[in-house]
Amino acid sequence: MKNKKNKKNILIVGSGKLGSHIANDYALNDDNVVLVDQDENILKIVGAKFNGQTILGDATDIYTLKRAGIENADIVVSATNNDNINIFVSLIAKEIYKVKNVIARLYEHTLSIAYDKLNIATISPSVLSAELIKEFIRSSKEISEIN
Amino acid sequence: MKNKKNKKNILIVGSGKLGSHIANDYALNDDNVVLVDQDENILKIVGAKFNGQTILGDATDIYTLKRAGIENADIVVSATNNDNINIFVSLIAKEIYKVKNVIARLYEHTLSIAYDKLNIATISPSVLSAELIKEFIRSSKEISEIN
Numbered sequence A, B: 001m002k003n004k005k006n007k008k009n010i011l012i013v014g015s016g017k018l019g020s021h022i023a024n025d026y027a028l029n030d031d032n033v034v035l036v037d038q039d040e041n042i043l044k045i046v047g048a049k050f051n052g053q054t055i056l057g058d059a060t061d062i063y064t065l066k067r068a069g070i071e072n073a074d075i076v077v078s079a080t081n082n083d084n085i086n087i088f089v090s091l092i093a094k095e096i097y098k099v100k101n102v103i104a105r106l107y108e109h110t111l112s113i114a115y116d117k118l119n120i121a122t123i124s125p126s127v128l129s130a131e132l133i134k135e136f137i138r139s140s141k142e143i144s145e146i147n
Helices: A017-027 A040-047 A062-067 A083-096 A109-118 A125-146 B017-027 B040-047 B062-067 B083-096 B109-118 B125-146
Strands: A009-013 A032-037 A053-056 A075-078 A101-105 A121-123 B009-013 B032-037 B053-056 B075-078 B101-105 B121-123
Touching: A009 A017, A009 A083, A017 A032, A017 A040, A017 B125, A032 A040, A040 A053, A062 A083, A075 A083, A075 B125, A083 A101, A083 A109, A101 B125, A109 A121, A121 B125, A125 B017, A125 B075, A125 B101, A125 B121, A125 B125, B009 B017, B009 B083, B017 B032, B017 B040, B032 B040, B040 B053, B062 B083, B075 B083, B083 B101, B083 B109, B109 B121
Parallel strands: A009 A032, A009 A075, A032 A053, A075 A101, A101 A121, B009 B032, B009 B075, B032 B053, B075 B101, B101 B121
Antiparallel strands: none
């Protein structure tokens, strides 16, 4: 059951696999989803089946973020493949526009300490996947111990 | 407590973030870890702090995989950024060398059906991360409902 009260403004920066996956999922819901990328071709591919809004522009330009509605965003996900861009977008969202929920994709996991200090949630796909693979390997060892 | 009986031969193909993260973790344990990549520079960077064995070579060449010890591997993780290479390595491991545990990184999630049929485990970092971000967004909605 959809509840209009819960309709959120979700701004996603970066339309790679991660960004476009989230964007497409939310576009099927009742949320307002805006997807920003500086690559016109990638945006066109995503946009073909995307029900939300796409914004072509450089996310390190604050005017691009304003065009994408950062001022009214409830959630900002910065999912580009560039840690510096993700840090920039997260900081702008958190410190200037006081966006409550900010999530940044993180390649260089050692940077997570800095994010923690800023109270910005991070996601490291490779670390997350590595943990899951290790869990798989651990289970397979346990199985061979039993056998 | 380490148990020699549980020492495993782990072959990892692809020394990007995911592959090298797993390789380094296991190299600190008692397992035999071999890491294969065709990029000499990347292998050098990883190898500098890596306690296992590195093999320079093209993983789509079966002789590279033999040099890396696929015949005695207990676990093969194919974590390159190329789905076709990962499919090739997984199939060689599973079908020719009867490796019990094979895990492939998967970019194009729609291919997962094919992997399921082959009984090969897959990991899609972007899908996994998207699910976690969605969980984060869901929680933030619940919090705002309570407030």
